[in-house]
Amino acid sequence: MAIFKREIPTAVLSFVGVVVLLAFFTTLDIFETLNGVFTSWIPVVSAASVGLGLIYMIYAQYMNYQRNKNLNNLIYLVVPLVFFVIFFGTALVVPGNISSDAYQWLYFHIYQNVGGVIYAVMFFTLASSAIRTMRLVTKDPSGALQFRLEAAALMFGGLIYTLRQIPLFQVYLPGIVGFGEWIMLVPNVGGGRAAVIAAALGAIVVGIRTLWGKERTTTEVD
Amino acid sequence: MIKTGTYLDLLLMIVMIAATYYYYEKTKDPNWRPFIRHIPALDAISEGVGKSVEEDQPVHFAMGASGGQLYSNLVSMTLTALAFLRHITGLCAEYGARLIVHMPYQTESIPIIEGTAREGFAFAGKPEMYRRDDMRYYGRGALTWTQGVTASYAEEGVGLNLSIGIFYSDCPISLEMAHIMGGMNVGGTGRWIMVYAFAMMCDYVFLGEEIYAAAAQVSEDPAMLSGILIEEVGKFFVYILLIVGTLLAAVGLDVASLLSI
Numbered sequence: 302m303a304i305f306k307r308e309i310p311t312a313v314l315s316f317v318g319v320v321v322l323l324a325f326f327t328t329l330d331i332f333e334t335l336n337g338v339f340t341s342w343i344p345v346v347s348a349a350s351v352g353l354g355l356i357y358m359i360y361a362q363y364m365n366y367q368r369n370k371n372l373n374n375l376i377y378l379v380v381p382l383v384f385f386v387i388f389f390g391t392a393l394v395v396p397g398n399i400s401s402d403a404y405q406w407l408y409f410h411i412y413q414n415v416g417g418v419i420y421a422v423m424f425f426t427l428a429s430s431a432i433r434t435m436r437l438v439t440k441d442p443s444g445a446l447q448f449r450l451e452a453a454a455l456m457f458g459g460l461i462y463t464l465r466q467i468p469l470f471q472v473y474l475p476g477i478v479g480f481g482e483w484i485m486l487v488p489n490v491g492g493g494r495a496a497v498i499a500a501a502l503g504a505i506v507v508g509i510r511t512l513w514g515k516e517r518t519t520t521e522v523d
Numbered sequence: 524m525i526k527t528g529t530y531l532d533l534l535l536m537i538v539m540i541a542a543t544y545y546y547y548e549k550t551k552d553p554n555w556r557p558f559i560r561h562i563p564a565l566d567a568i569s570e571g572v573g574k575s576v577e578e579d580q581p582v583h584f585a586m587g588a589s590g591g592q593l594y595s596n597l598v599s600m601t602l603t604a605l606a607f608l609r610h611i612t613g614l615c616a617e618y619g620a621r622l623i624v625h626m627p628y629q630t631e632s633i634p635i636i637e638g639t640a641r642e643g644f645a646f647a648g649k650p651e652m653y654r655r656d657d658m659r660y661y662g663r664g665a666l667t668w669t670q671g672v673t674a675s676y677a678e679e680g681v682g683l684n685l686s687i688g689i690f691y692s693d694c695p696i697s698l699e700m701a702h703i704m705g706g707m708n709v710g711g712t713g714r715w716i717m718v719y720a721f722a723m724m725c726d727y728v729f730l731g732e733e734i735y736a737a738a739a740q741v742s743e744d745p746a747m748l749s750g751i752l753i754e755e756v757g758k759f760f761v762y763i764l765l766i767v768g769t770l771l772a773a774v775g776l777d778v779a780s781l782l783s784i
Contacts, residue, residue, distance in 0.1 A: 326533050328526055347594045347631070354630030358660055361633070365656055374656070381662040412664075419666040423692055426699035427720075434723040496715035496731040502757040503713065503735035505536075506750040507599035509543050515746035518602045518609075518639075 311514040318512040388412075435459065458484050530784045535760055542756035546749035555745075557752055562737050564709055567727035568685060571707045572614045575682025581621040581657075583681055583706070584611050585697060586688030588661075588668035591632030597689050600713045601632065603738040604688035605639050610741035611685055612643025616652050623679065625672045625697075627688075628663040665693040673700040681706030686725075687734055690717045698724035711737075 317339050323329070324336035359382065366374040388407060395401040399408075435456040441447045464470045465481030510516045525533060549555050575582045586604035593601060608624065615622040626636055637658055644653040661671035673696065676684075684701035686694060690712045698708050702724060711721050711729025721728045729737050735754065739747035768778045 322536070326526060326529050326536075327524055329524065343594065350593070350631040351629075354633055358630045358633055361637075361655065361658075362660065369656055377660065381660075384662070416664060416666050419669060419692055419696065422669075423695045426695045427723075430695070430699050430702070430720075430723045493715055496718065498761055499732040499754075499758065500713040500715060500735075502539075502754045502761075503732040504596070504599040505539055505757065506543075506754050507602060507735065509539060509753070510746060510750055513543065513547070515547070516602065517744070518605045 315512045315514060528783050531782060538760050539753060539757055542753045546752050550745035550749050557748055559740060559751055562733055564727035564729050565737055565740060567709045569614055571683030571709055572618045572620050574707055575620045576618050578682050580680040580682030581623050582611065582615055583623050583625065583684045584608055585625040585672060585686045587627055587690040588665040588693040589627055589691060590688035591627035591629030592689055593632055600689045603734050606738040606742050607685065607687045608639050609643045612640050613647045616644050616647030616649040623657045623659065623675060626658060626660045628668065665691060669693050669696040672697045676700055676704045684708050686710035688712065690714060695720045
């Protein structure tokens, strides 16, 4: 069975990956055409696997409830199903699909508002962690006080960038605007680009390893 | 035949593929072990599992509300998170700690995540430690996920919170709540825009691409370990481009147009 679980998927993956790469780098029409075909399969393959995953998830949650009939497991089973049926059903049944007033109401009055709450809560957690992170002096395990250079740099950058947003400082300390912009556009962008390049190289390595058939993280799972 | 504007990309790809071939050949030698800088956050994972056992608290593993992406360009982070899941199941089996996995909302990745956890415990010789009840699914969206995760911290306690994978605005809430509940945070993401949250909120952090290197170290797979060296080759390529680009810009050449050949 290993051939169905490992070799065939790896061969298909490698073939498709090589074709997509050749379509990106070359001007040959054959690769462009194949790339178009493969790209059009993406929604079909992904939708099929999402559907299978959904069935599996419902079954797994149901079995959880059967094993341990408590309120939490019942909520985990019922609530997603109820909202799935409401949203999916409304999109399918009401004329106009996802453009219908009913679906738009569900989206804008429930989903979007509930989603917006996360940002409100997030700012409190950010503030509490910022206070901890920007603490300049901390105690080491022996109880001795230690100056933290990274915290100082972070606090200095954060303070300058915050103060430059306040009109009072813009009027009485105009230099802070340019300095804040410099922090944002030079060290911040430089560091960010370095991080993006390094992460992209890491992703390329994983990609090549997958095409090479050496990536076993998913194919070895039963 | 080669598309204009892709010559430099193609050169980078050829360099990376050549480096891959070179290092994969090296892995055929059973005595070959590359030197890789040790990442302190890796030790912290074992320390955190030990702390959880001492405090009789569960270990939590999260790969992000949206961390099960199998069709996007972030799939490498999903694979990395799975390598860590395998590692943490082994540690939990060894120490006897309970593991709670907060699964992402992508239903298509759930069988893989469950399979990885189940096989991790089985490989460690403790298949009975796998509990399906502790594989948590909260439906779609970052809000439901963060609510579910933080409720779990509050109800069941948290000893170690290992968060590695694809994170968006869900991680500040989950990480900070784990800290408030007395948990030890270890984690990282390859999404540089959220690295700040991990740097601020984690006791030990994997900075950006360190998650790939760390995943290779925990896997102990020669192919994955050699990936770190292949990545270094890519970095040297970028260094050369930077130096050459700086010199060319200094003598007045338009580097931007040269880069888009």
